[in-house]
Amino acid sequence: MGKAQKKTGKGRLDKYYKLAKEQGYRARSAFKLIQLNKKYSFLESARCTIDLCAAPGGWLQVSSKYMPPNSLIIGVDLDPIKPIPRVITFAADITTTHCRNLLRNEMKDWKADVVLHDGAPNVGTAWIQDAFSQSELVLMSLKLAVEFLIKGGTFVTKVFRSVDYNSLLWVFNQLFGKVEATKPPSSRNVSAEIFVVCREFLAPKFIDPKFLDPKHVFKDPASLLSVDGPSVNDTQANVFHPEKKRRHRSGYADNDYTLFHTVSATKFIREPEPIALLGTYNKITFETEEEKEWLNLEITKSDIKSNCDDLKVLGKGDFKALLKWRLNLREDLGIDVSAKNVEDATEVVDVTEVVDEEQQLSEELERLNAETAARLKRERRKTNEIRTRTIQRMQLKMTAPLDIGLEQTDASLNLGQEDIFDMEHTNKLIRGKQQSVFWTDNDGDVVIDDEEEGGSGSEDDEEEEGLDTDEERERKVAQLEGDIDNLYDAYQERLRDRDLKYKTKESRKKNAQREEWDGVAAKDSDDDSDSEESEGGWEIMENQKANDDDSSSDSSSDESDDEENPESNRNKRRRATDPKTTPKTKKQKVSSNPVRPSVPAASHASSVWFKQDLFKGVGDLDVSDDGMESESEQSEGDANAMEVDEVQYRNSDSEDDDFEVVPQDNSDDETMWDVDNENEDEAKRSKVGDRALLTAEAVTLAQMLVNRQTTKTELINDGFNRYSLNAKDGLPGWFLEEEAKHYKANIPITKEAVDALRAKQRALDARPIKKVAEAKARKKFKAAQRLDKAMKKAEGVISTTDMTEREKAQQIVKLMAKGSAKKREHKEVKVVVARGSTRGVKGRPKGVKGRYLMVDSRMKKELRAKKRKDKANRKRSK
Numbered sequence: 080m081g082k083a084q085k086k087t088g089k090g091r092l093d094k095y096y097k098l099a100k101e102q103g104y105r106a107r108s109a110f111k112l113i114q115l116n117k118k119y120s121f122l123e124s125a126r127c128t129i130d131l132c133a134a135p136g137g138w139l140q141v142s143s144k145y146m147p148p149n150s151l152i153i154g155v156d157l158d159p160i161k162p163i164p165r166v167i168t169f170a171a172d173i174t175t176t177h178c179r180n181l182l183r184n185e186m187k188d189w190k191a192d193v194v195l196h197d198g199a200p201n202v203g204t205a206w207i208q209d210a211f212s213q214s215e216l217v218l219m220s221l222k223l224a225v226e227f228l229i230k231g232g233t234f235v236t237k238v239f240r241s242v243d244y245n246s247l248l249w250v251f252n253q254l255f256g257k258v259e260a261t262k263p264p265s266s267r268n269v270s271a272e273i274f275v276v277c278r279e280f281l282a283p284k285f286i287d288p289k290f291l292d293p294k295h296v297f298k299d300p301a302s303l304l305s306v307d308g309p310s311v312n313d314t315q316a317n318v319f320h321p322e323k324k325r326r327h328r329s330g331y332a333d334n335d336y337t338l339f340h341t342v343s344a345t346k347f348i349r350e351p352e353p354i355a356l357l358g359t360y361n362k363i364t365f366e367t368e369e370e371k372e373w374l375n376l377e378i379t380k381s382d383i384k385s386n387c388d389d390l391k392v393l394g395k396g397d398f399k400a401l402l403k404w405r406l407n408l409r410e411d412l413g414i415d416v417s418a419k420n421v422e423d424a425t426e427v428v429d430v431t432e433v434v435d436e437e438q439q440l441s442e443e444l445e446r447l448n449a450e451t452a453a454r455l456k457r458e459r460r461k462t463n464e465i466r467t468r469t470i471q472r473m474q475l476k477m478t479a480p481l482d483i484g485l486e487q488t489d490a491s492l493n494l495g496q497e498d499i500f501d502m503e504h505t506n507k508l509i510r511g512k513q514q515s516v517f518w519t520d521n522d523g524d525v526v527i528d529d530e531e532e533g534g535s536g537s538e539d540d541e542e543e544e545g546l547d548t549d550e551e552r553e554r555k556v557a558q559l560e561g562d563i564d565n566l567y568d569a570y571q572e573r574l575r576d577r578d579l580k581y582k583t584k585e586s587r588k589k590n591a592q593r594e595e596w597d598g599v600a601a602k603d604s605d606d607d608s609d610s611e612e613s614e615g616g617w618e619i620m621e622n623q624k625a626n627d628d629d630s631s632s633d634s635s636s637d638e639s640d641d642e643e644n645p646e647s648n649r650n651k652r653r654r655a656t657d658p659k660t661t662p663k664t665k666k667q668k669v670s671s672n673p674v675r676p677s678v679p680a681a682s683h684a685s686s687v688w689f690k691q692d693l694f695k696g697v698g699d700l701d702v703s704d705d706g707m708e709s710e711s712e713q714s715e716g717d718a719n720a721m722e723v724d725e726v727q728y729r730n731s732d733s734e735d736d737d738f739e740v741v742p743q744d745n746s747d748d749e750t751m752w753d754v755d756n757e758n759e760d761e762a763k764r765s766k767v768g769d770r771a772l773l774t775a776e777a778v779t780l781a782q783m784l785v786n787r788q789t790t791k792t793e794l795i796n797d798g799f800n801r802y803s804l805n806a807k808d809g810l811p812g813w814f815l816e817e818e819a820k821h822y823k824a825n826i827p828i829t830k831e832a833v834d835a836l837r838a839k840q841r842a843l844d845a846r847p848i849k850k851v852a853e854a855k856a857r858k859k860f861k862a863a864q865r866l867d868k869a870m871k872k873a874e875g876v877i878s879t880t881d882m883t884e885r886e887k888a889q890q891i892v893k894l895m896a897k898g899s900a901k902k903r904e905h906k907e908v909k910v911v912v913a914r915g916s917t918r919g920v921k922g923r924p925k926g927v928k929g930r931y932l933m934v935d936s937r938m939k940k941e942l943r944a945k946k947r948k949d950k951a952n953r954k955r956s957k
């Protein structure tokens with residue numbers, strides 16, 4: 080292939096290029112032949128193929144691959160072709176007789192089954208010239224084909240769709256039984272090439288030379304330009320739809336050797352067909368004096384000048400501007416005035432344009448409408464799909480409605496895009512719903528209304544909404560919050576189900592909470608309480624009271640009330656212990672004494688305090704100011720402390736007193752801190768010993784105390800921080816969970832504390848395990864025993880008289896050595912298998928030192944046999 084044809088543009092490196100590289104073909108065009116052969120199967124049966132214009136050899140490679148072995152393949156090209164196995168190649172111009180002779184030499188009297196031609200003349204000149212040369216080349220290749228083809232053979236050629244295309248087809252049809260034009264998929268659409276497969280060569284005895292003579296086959300190019308030049312319609316279309324690229328199906332005018340054409344401004348202004356000119360030419364030139372003067376006119380604005388420079392890049396608006404400019408100039412020049420007035424002329428052009436434009440507009444409108452409808456349909460379908468998917472996921476409990484953003488906008492969930500914490504909006508929403516569902520009639524009955532929710536939104540409605548009772552609104556808000564809580568709970572539950580680790584995390588969290596520091600005061604009470612370890616001082620008291628309530632209150636009591644109203648809890652406790660107190664009195668008490676919540680802690684503690692033996696008999700006098708009644712009651716001989724309390728309570732209740740003594744159960748005393756309780760003190764001490772210095776915080780605080788960096792009072796005071804009295808009543812679960820993560824008192828820890836704990840842990844880890852220690856001790860004990868034994872023997876030796884001193888000394892040394900010697904280590908026995916060089920060897924085999932044991936398969940079998948026999952004998956003897 081000529082160098083000028085090298086294809087380096089990125090766009091050209093397509094899949095066939097890559098495939099060709101992969102499969103080792105020299106040119107991507109190889110796939111064209113592969114695809115043609117796939118369609119017509121001419122290579123498989125061919126014994127001889129001639130490839131005209133074969134360089135670099137892609138088609139030759141394909142032929143070699145698909146043709147049967149030992150077939151003849153000849154390739155010719157202007158360029159030399161690198162050798163290909165079992166392919167003959169030579170360089171020649173196929174239009175010359177030299178090439179014909181070379182072929183003849185190679186072919187001898189053989190005939191070719193297939194003649195291929197993929198020739199392409201060197202490009203670079205005008206397209207029209209290329210096309211013509213291509214057609215000529217095709218005819219030349221046909222000339223060679225008819226000379227060398229066998230009857231019934233196949234000729235495959237590439238042609239360009241030019242004005243000569245039909246002429247060529249006509250000739251092919253005269254010489255072949257079947258002629259088909261096809262464009263294989265690997266041939267680029269942008270290329271004007273097409274492949275003609277001519278099969279069943281007729282091999283006529285006489286072929287009219289005119290069939291193969293370009294002068295006769297192809298039309299006179301000079302005549303073509305005038306006859307087949309671009310039509311007025313085409314050029315008009317070029318002007319009004321410049322964005323549309325048209326294929327030159329009929330080819331370009333043959334006599335036109337350039338693609339760049341200019342037209343003088345005079346011609347454009349004076350010619351009656353300006354649109355045709357605009358569609359044909361590339362540039363409007365201003366060369367004459369008159370034309371240059373036009374450039375200086377006011378109507379010739381800069382954009383007109385630049386438009387004239389390159390007509391091929393103009394849009395519809397630019398063409399219109401040029402046409403208007405032309406009309407204005409013609410008006411100025413007074414052209415056409417005699418034939419038709421200027422207005423008419425303007426109108427004529429306008430009409431043409433308007434017709435075109437209207438049509439175009441209506442088409443555009445239709446297209447846009449269709450596009451919009453299609454888009455809406457697509458969007459609807461998408462929304463439906465998302466909704467269905469979401470519902471499915473919700474059904475499968477894969478998501479809560481608020482898990483994903485999309486659902487928030489889902490009207491079916493009654494939640495808009497507004498912030499859910501926007502209470503104003505929420506209230507509105509609730510009121511809207513409320514309005515639509517309930518209303519109260521004159522009799523005060525609730526009536527259900529089917530009216531659509533939030534329908535009107537008028538001012539009147541809003542006023543009415545404003546008149547809704549606070550109670551109802553609160554109820555709705557509570558309901559909404561409840562819903563959110565439920566959703567959150569459901570979400571948590573699903574999380575829990577999904578994530579097995581969650582449970583571990585939870586338990587870890589609980590442990591962490593148990594270890595959490597609640598201040599020194601809280602810890603104290605923590606130590607005293609068995610059940611409420613995680614709570615601080617105030618909370619312990621609160622919870623204790625709540626527990627008391629739970630245990631003592633009526634089984635029919637409402638739990639939710641307990642949670643919501645601690646005040647009612649206290650009242651219930653009173654009710655439980657004081658059967659005489661009527662509910663009505665309690666209610667009055669609650670409403671009349673709103674500051675009561677601060678009192679119970681004091682009363683509880685004080686009641687514990689006054690239960691001490693010390694105060695027996697005087698407690699009632701101290702705690703009650705208005706002691707008259709209580710005194711009288713006490714004087715009646717009521718010695719029971721419980722009853723005293725009850726009386727006190729009754730009195731305080733009836734007298735609207737701020738000071739309140741909460742009646743205590745006996746069981747309370749057990750759980751409360753008691754100075755006399757020594758056992759508890761002991762337990763506390765052991766707990767401190769066991770657990771107190773297990774955390775880095777505790778170690779740090781202890782260090783600070785020891786180093787007098789802080790005092791006990793300071794620590795107690797620090798314990799009452801903003802986190803310690805953090806009431807959690809009525810807070811939603813999700814909030815508490817978040818709080819648990821982020822709202823914690825930050826107790827400082829020092830590096831030393833952490834190091835100390837680590838060292839402690841390391842010491843623990845380094846401790847030997849019990850069994851090892853025991854074994855070591857055993858060993859030690861046995862060694863001592865041995866030594867004792869040796870000593871005793873030595874004493875015996877000394878006391879004997881039979882031996883000389885020297886012998887005695889030698890004997891003692893031996894005994895002591897034996898006694899102090901470690902237990903002899905078990906000596907290793909080397910097992911030697913009797914095979915190869917060691918087979919049949921008697922005595923120590925070569926290269927074996929120390930203790931050894933000879934084993935062989937024979938011995939193994941014999942041993943087994945012996946065992947068997949012994950067993951049998953034993954049985955028989957029995």
Ligand SMILES: C[S@@+](CC[C@H](N)C(=O)[O-])C[C@H]1O[C@@H](n2cnc3c(N)ncnc32)[C@H](O)[C@@H]1O
Pocket residue numbers: 080081105106108109131132133134135136137138139155156157158171172173174197198199200201216
């Ligand atoms: C598209 S390439 C052929 C590629 C070939 N089919 C392959 O698959 O490798 C066209 C070839 O035609 C050759 N050619 C053009 N004019 C020729 C002529 N007059 N005689 C011989 N070869 C010619 C060019 O040299 C060029 O290599």
